[in-house]
Structure formats: structure tokens, C-alpha cells
Amino acid sequence: MKADLFQQLLSGVKEMVAIENGELQPNSSRVRRHVVPDADFELTKNRFKVAKNLKKK
Structure with missing residues (x-):
């Protein structure tokens, strides 16, 4: 890997x-927020056994 490319990666x-x-x-301008439907939120929370203190924003 070239040194300048590595420095850019390291900086990031x-x-x-x-x-x-x-x-x-x-x-x-680089931050994106997406609304997740309640059904998807509950499915994901249950499927991955996410901590019970996870809250929807």
C-alpha cells in the first residue's frame, strides 16, 4: 500500500x-438518519437478542 493512501486511511x-x-x-451533511418501522425494530431486537435497554429513537 502506498504511504499516502495508508496515511489517508489512518487519518479516517x-x-x-x-x-x-x-x-x-x-x-x-454526512450524517444520515433512517426511520425503522416498529415491526422491523422488534424483529431485529428479538432475532439478535439485543440488550433489553435498547430503545427506539
Whole structure:
């Protein structure tokens, strides 16, 4: 892998970690939100045995 490509990848990973840790806010134009129907939410929660404290937004 070329050094410059690796540095771009590494920079993106560091940005992702900072966003996950709440240290950085993502650019609002790149954030997407999708509405999940109740039936799909319940099916997914039950199928994957998701923690009981999972709440629909």
C-alpha cells in the first residue's frame, strides 16, 4: 500500500474513533438518519437478542 493512501486511511480511522468517543462531531451533511418501522425494530431486537435497554429513537 502506498504511504499516502495508508496515511489517508489512518487519518479516517482516527477520525472515526474520535467521533465514537464523542471528542469530535461529524459533518452534519454526512450524517444520515433512517426511520425503522416498529415491526422491523422488534424483529431485529428479538432475532439478535439485543440488550433489553435498547430503545427506539
